[in-house]
Amino acid sequence: MKTKSFLTMAAAAAMAVALGAGGAIAAGNAWNQGGGEQDEALHLEPDLENGLDVYEVCAACHLPEGWGLPDGTFPQLAGQHRTVLIKQLADIRALNRDNPTMYPFALPKSIGGAQSISDVAGYIAKLPMNPEPGVGPGTDLALGEKLYKENCVRCHGENGEGMPDKYFPRIQGQHYKYLVRQFEWIRDGKRRNANPDMVKQIAGFSDKDMVAVMDYVSRQKPPKELVAPSADWENPDFK
Ligand code: HEC
Numbered sequence: 638m639k640t641k642s643f644l645t646m647a648a649a650a651a652m653a654v655a656l657g658a659g660g661a662i663a664a665g666n667a668w669n670q671g672g673g674e675q676d677e678a679l680h681l682e683p684d685l686e687n688g689l690d691v692y693e694v695c696a697a698c699h700l701p702e703g704w705g706l707p708d709g710t711f712p713q714l715a716g717q718h719r720t721v722l723i724k725q726l727a728d729i730r731a732l733n734r735d736n737p738t739m740y741p742f743a744l745p746k747s748i749g750g751a752q753s754i755s756d757v758a759g760y761i762a763k764l765p766m767n768p769e770p771g772v773g774p775g776t777d778l779a780l781g782e783k784l785y786k787e788n789c790v791r792c793h794g795e796n797g798e799g800m801p802d803k804y805f806p807r808i809q810g811q812h813y814k815y816l817v818r819q820f821e822w823i824r825d826g827k828r829r830n831a832n833p834d835m836v837k838q839i840a841g842f843s844d845k846d847m848v849a850v851m852d853y854v855s856r857q858k859p860p861k862e863l864v865a866p867s868a869d870w871e872n873p874d875f876k
């Protein structure tokens with residue numbers, strides 16, 4: 638069932654891309670201007686039951702547990718800060734962050750307006766995280782730790798926990814391959830909603846530095862209370 642609905646959705650997404658639905662380019666934006674849907678959603682009390690209803694669409698790619706895939710195609714969303722989820726969703730809807738695969742499924746006609754953003758973000762933020770995310774090669778962890786401490790702590794925190802009130806994402810325990818792709822896109826200017834101070838901070842990073850620091854981050858452990866009891870935990874809401 639899930640496989641079939643996933644294939645149907647993937648086909649729909651491919652069509653949307655072919656038709657150019659995700660191809661419009663938004664003008665260069667200052668980072669986190671907020672306003673509009675983002676501000677609206679942030680101030681709306683999340684209705685978690687509707688959040689689950691909305692999340693059914695998302696689960697086709699991000700999986701019922703919100704754990705994404707270790708191959709990095711789909712990120713883990715579980716445990717991400719609600720503020721970050723709201724900002725990223727609003728950015729993707731506003732074409733301020735390119736995501737042609739997801740774009741058609743994230744639109745108001747698919748999931749609804751600001752209230753739905755608030756609801757689904759509230760639901761996802763409470764999902765327990767994957768205890769066994771994809772990690773890197775493990776070859777340069779000492780370099781990774783050094784680079785992390787010198788360049789990332791002020792925004793992503795000592796242990797990759799992020800800062801919800803500043804929209805700095807939790808990156809601890811995210812799949813390594815997804816981390817590398819985002820880091821590279823942020824460094825090379827491909828992710829348009831990237832934080833300009835982060836871009837400056839990592840401008841001098843070589844590919845070797847990038848692999849080392851992301852490997853280190855993928856192995857950072859989120860607080861125990863945010864993590865699922867085992868890797869075969871299944872989301873009971875989907876049973
Ligand atoms: C057709 C597949 C698909 C569907 C359906 C989908 N997504 Fe995604 N989503 C993706 C992909 C692929 C990415 C990563 C894009 C990239 O690499 O930048 C992503 C990224 C995200 C991100 C950014 C995560 C981060 O760490 O920055 C959020 C938030 C998100 N999705 C939320 C949702 C929500 C909420 C829904 C349901 C309304 C949804 N997605 C439905 C494919 C999908």
Ligand code: HEC
Binds near residue numbers: 669792804807817
């Ligand atoms: C000045 C603050 C700042 C610094 C320093 C910084 N970051 Fe970030 N980082 C951010 C913000 C803000 C975002 C989210 C950008 C957005 O709004 O889309 C982000 C996003 C990311 C992402 C993508 C997360 C996702 O879920 O898509 C990764 C990976 C990342 N940072 C890694 C790092 C690493 C590793 C370092 C150190 C080498 C670093 N960052 C330094 C602020 C910072």
